Amino acid sequence: MQHSRRKFIRKGLAATAAIPLISSGLLSCKTKTTNSLSILILGGTSFLGPNQIKYALERGHKVAIFTRGKTQPNVNKTVFDNVEHLVGDRENNLKALENRKWDVVIDNSGHKATWTKKTAELLKETCGLYLYTSSTGVYFPYKTDDIKENQKLVLKMPEVLEDEILKLEYGYGVMKANSELEAINAFGKERTIIVRPTYMFGPGDKTDRFIHWPIRLAKGGEILVPGKTNDPVQYIDVRDVAEFMIRLAEDKAVGTYNVVGPSEQETMLAFINKTKDTFNAENSIIQIDDYDFLKEHNIYYLIPWIMQDEYNYGSARINNRLALKTGLTFRDIKTSIKETHNWWYSDNLTDKRRAEVETNNSSVLVRERELIKIWKER
């Protein structure tokens, strides 16, 4: 059971190399508000990057990206015409970054602490700020609630860990926590910004974690909602993260931020109640609150909902007050869901990619009707 529960997380990990925020001066409008910055994005062609690039260009900044040239964006493709593309490999080839200067380095592709150490050391004399994209995964295992930025982090893997998926979850958190330290060691606290986003969703998502809801809500009918009445959820539109990051850089708002939505604590039921009429479809909620039933049918999570077990108790209880005070804003959730739905059915994706999700026999999407029938007859 434990293993199956973690399969879903492993998929997220594989896809993102990860599971599973001024004062009032930070403005959310798209017009240029500060001097033009030169920004280097390490990564930039996956999920967060294309959204950072679009917003940065709209605000008059110059952008260069550094990748191996393998990953192709599936959103905002045209913005790449206005971006300098540097090619190399964080593992062993940083030549393209040598003797170059930028105001800000955004490290999205930090998949190893040694990668962050090498780039931060290389760039610390010539670049102004280092903005490291971390994750709320640094708080794993999520044992408490109201998790603030100053929570003590796990920096070493536990010596004995038999569950392979637990190893991955700890591994991701430990890697992100050590990477944060490498950035700070090289640039100093006074020149480092750390952002820790929760689960991101939106156009361009390559993890296929959240797309269940846009697809499902658009269809109508009886909709399976897992979780107990008070189970909390947290999530954020990738564009809200991307735009907040650029504004933090403009304002040199150094520090560490939990980048987490929505603004107030929310339950899974409240999330569904506020989104169920997003489309022109009648949805009625079938809440399945029996954890044993959910485990028996391999439903350990359906992001943003995650079963509240001993490791995940606090995963949706992260404190976002500092980011809110510093200017983090949120799109309207229904608009975000509609736009994500439009992107999913656009030419940015192939029919094959859509079919992989929509006809996956192990998914709740495919099993939903049968599961509801069994639930009602139990």
Ligand SMILES: NC(=O)c1ccc[n+]([C@@H]2O[C@H](COP(=O)([O-])OP(=O)(O)OC[C@H]3O[C@@H](n4cnc5c(N)ncnc54)[C@H](OP(=O)(O)O)[C@@H]3O)[C@@H](O)[C@H]2O)c1
């Ligand atoms: N998705 C979420 O819900 C979530 C939540 C919290 C935090 N995060 C964090 O958000 C960040 C951004 O995620 P993302 O999905 O946009 O991108 P990502 O998967 O972290 O990075 C992909 C980018 O890195 C480049 N890259 C990969 N390996 C490379 C290498 N060896 N050398 C140089 N470049 C390399 C890729 O291009 P090439 O393949 O062409 O090299 C691509 O541009 C990640 O750090 C992730 O941990 C994600």
